[in-house]
Amino acid sequence: xxxxxxxxxxxxxxxxxxxxxxxxxxxxxxxxxxxxxxxxxxxxxxxxxxxxxxxxxxxxxxxxxxxxxxxxxxxxxxxxxxxxxxxxxxxxxxxxxxxxxxxxxxxxxxxxxxxxxxxxxxxxxxxxxxxxxxxxxxxxxxxxx
Numbered sequence: 515x516x517x518x519x520x521x522x523x524x525x526x527x528x529x530x531x532x533x534x535x536x537x538x539x540x541x542x543x544x545x546x547x548x549x550x551x552x553x554x555x556x557x558x559x560x561x562x563x564x565x566x567x568x569x570x571x572x573x574x575x576x577x578x579x580x581x582x583x584x585x586x587x588x589x590x591x592x593x594x595x596x597x598x599x600x601x602x603x604x605x606x607x608x609x610x611x612x613x614x615x616x617x618x619x620x621x622x623x624x625x626x627x628x629x630x631x632x633x634x635x636x637x638x639x640x641x642x643x644x645x646x647x648x649x650x651x652x653x654x655x656x657x658x659x
Contacts, residue, residue: 559624560598566626569633572600573619581614593618593630604632611637 517525554564556574564570577599580592587606591614592599602620612618612635622632 553619556593556595556600557598559600559630563628564624567623569621569623571619571621572602572630572632573617574599576612576614576616576618578614593620600628600630602630602632604635606635609635609637613637 553571553573556572559570559572572593574593574595577592577594580590580599582590584590589604589608591602591604593602594600602622603625604620604622616637619636620630620632621634621636622630625631
């Protein structure tokens with residue numbers, strides 16, 4: 515049984531549309547996957563380090579007595595979730611609410627020396643607010659103020 519010429523064209527166009535839509539969806543998923551940033555607590559990052567240069571969000575608390583200000587707006591501090599801590603390096607202006615004992619989220623990557631190189635820091639905006647991911651990772655480890 516042979517398809518008529520009109521039916522052949524319709525089947526061909528249907529295949530082209532299905533393949534085009536599939537290719538478009540695949541390309542969109544690939545682009546989104548490359549731009550997804552995962553959130554880690556300090557303990558999660560300690561237990562399963564990310565590949566070097568992979569951008570992630572890290573949440574925790576600025577450890578007391580760890581803040582060191584260097585030259586040219588360079589800052590280093592320890593971020594902790596009270597189980598583990600990691601050294602964070604940041605170059606730039608600190609948020610106004612940034613201080614020791616304060617909740618913070620850093621966007622950046624692990625370098626080959628195991629330090630977290632932050633490109634962005636976010637501090638909580640008042641005494642009561644903490645991002646849900648940070649609050650969940652710190653649950654039971656922090657005493658309320």
